[in-house]
Amino acid sequence: MLEYFLPRASSFAGSIDQLFDIITYLVMFWFTLTLAFFLYVVFRFRHKPGQKAQYITGETHRQKMAVEVPHYLILLCDLVILGYTFVVWHEVKIDMPEPDAEVRVVSQQWAWTFYHAGMDGELGTEDDIATINELHLKKDAQYTYHLESLDVMHSFSIPVFRLKQDAVPGRIIRGHFQPILEGEWDIQCAEMCGYGHGFMPARVIISSAEEYDAWVAENTPDHLKPDTAYAQNESEKKEASNNG
């Protein structure tokens, strides 16, 4: 049902949507039944002159069953939901697939900074590309993100990915996603973070591999481009000395 409002742009969005649908069917079924039964009872037993109410205690075995049986059925539905929830939760938050690429997401009052690996494909090197409020992703790549906050709690929410994760100052929280749809969508902050909380919008931009590579090339300063063997050697050397 959620795809009616927003497309599914991550590999696990479908699982979350499906869980949502399963819950909807189960809950709506019981809800409709209960509400209809309730309205029926209220209507059927409305006061009529000369008619007395019955004396029912709810203590006999048969009457207790009238409450117990529905709650076993609810328990059964709970178990179905629980089982499926565990599967989805594992897929989204626990399982960490081997990444093809990494991004670093840094939140602060009231902006997002995204660090993309540069042409060397490694995060944390000199050619990283930092952007403000614009997250660029390559379609179909499996990402690991590293989420940080510089001040208060924020929450990294990409509704089209069905993804949300709080950013906790003092910690680096890792998670994953795989964008599967090209396009451009909203990123919101989902945790109250002060005056500008309502105005912390960012965009996620998902492009094909070629377009993404072109974007990376365009944003890499010339001296960091590995287009000659010499430059490549230089940057490797530099990296080695940095690490040392």
Add this chain to the structure above:
Amino acid sequence: MANTASATASVGHDEEHGHSESFWSKYCFSTDHKIIGFQYLFTGMAMGVIGGFFSYVFRMHLAFPGSSVPFFGVVSPAAYNSLVTNHGTIMIFWVAMPVLVAALGNFLIPLMIGCDDMVFPKINRLSYQVFLISAIVLICSFFVPQGGFGGAWTSYPPLSSNPQYNGTPFGAPMWLIAVTLEIIAFLLGGINFITTLMNARAKGMRLYDIPMVVWMIVIASILFMASVGPLVAGSVMLLFDQTLGTTFFDPAAGGDPVLWQHLFWFFGHPEVYVVLLPAMGVVAEIICTFSRKKLFGYKMILYSSIGLGILSFFVWAHHQFISGVDPRATYLFTTTTLLISIPVAIMLFAFIGTLWGGSIRFTTPMLFALAFIAEFLIGGVTGIWLGSSGTDIYLHDTYFVLAHFHYTFVPIAIIGTFAAIYYWFPKMFGKMLSERWGKIHFWGTVIPFNGIFLPLFILGAAGQHRRIAGYTAYPDLYTENFQDLRVFATSSLIVLILFQIPFFVNFIVSLKRGKKAGNNPWKANTLEWVATSPAPHGNFGGNLPEVYRGPYEYSVEGREEDYWPQNEPSK
């Protein structure tokens, strides 16, 4: 045991009756449980008007972003945050708590268990005084330099702990002091409720003869006392962080911001049941009286509510699924959360069982009680989407959450409160409320309530987050369709507010010119209807009732009358 406690208390009253009381000692410094109940009721209702006004302001702002809101002005982002924060805080701590727990508990417990006052009347009076101070501190916090606190009612540090981040160096500590004082007030009140129930019951009243609403208020008080400890510790730590520069919750110096979330929600979740249970109790009383039926499965309801209370201590982290706690913890907390559906369902089914075979009269209190069941059902079932951690990843902190908890809180705090007021008004003031105006008020409240919050489920499912001052910055979500829904929700709120006028008029006019109520206008069984209306100081005029049976013996076979008061000797 029961008799000694109430006997000594009644001696105290006889002495007091010796001299005439001034207005001040009668209404402001009274130790009479009923007067204290009224004080809580009226303070709660006044705070409800303020909290409701806040919701009007920010809903208007959401429907018409950037324009000036009548009676308020342009809403800045800082003001928006502060309005949302204080709306939530006021509604929970200064409306639901005082009205449902303190006002009802004070007014009903001694009357319904047949004693003449609380066991500790002076502690009771102190409880209200501390509460009043807390309300004054909160209201003052809106007017200090840089304005009131805007870090959400959950007050997560480091935003709440550091004025550099929240921008309210005075508002934030005052907000916290107000909340802490409020909690102390309820600790004082709760001590009274529990001791009074255990020690001062009328002669012959066994545990299973206690009316359900009294049980529920007392269980709620126990829940409150058991859950509030960590929060008190937490708020003192937070206050130190705010004012003395300690760093309990500041990661920059070794603190942990997530610790606050655990302390807060360990209290915050049971708190929902603290206000839910009394409302459930009110509904139980009313549906029995107006369907002329015995409560279906008294013990089942009682044990379910105790089970619910215990279970509620093991679900707090469902507010923290995505907050960075160990993701494996959610397996446990999803399970306990979904299990809560069972005691709640048992209670609701028992209510329907009570109606079955009844002779239902659609008086105003009964309409409110029935609406409570229907609307709360929506609130209850929508919790399943959020209790499941898998869908909560998406729905957390969206308008879906907001719609869900308003479908539980508005039935509890608004519909439940109105049910109680319409039902006990005759006992409180000796007059009847107008039924016709009551019914207008009923439909004018319940229909627009759905108009406000049903659209918010849709906005939430579409991914719109809560506590966001305006959606103009978000192209995917600031669309015409969604804006129409926001306008619709806001218009429904205006309708709802306008339909509260008949209630206030009815209240005041009936107080002056209403029909005389008589002692037992609804022909109910419980002991409060034995006292005269309104009940005098000391309740039963020195003649404490004796109890011969349970509270819900309606339509007993072989009896002429369809009710059988608890104090009528069997013969």
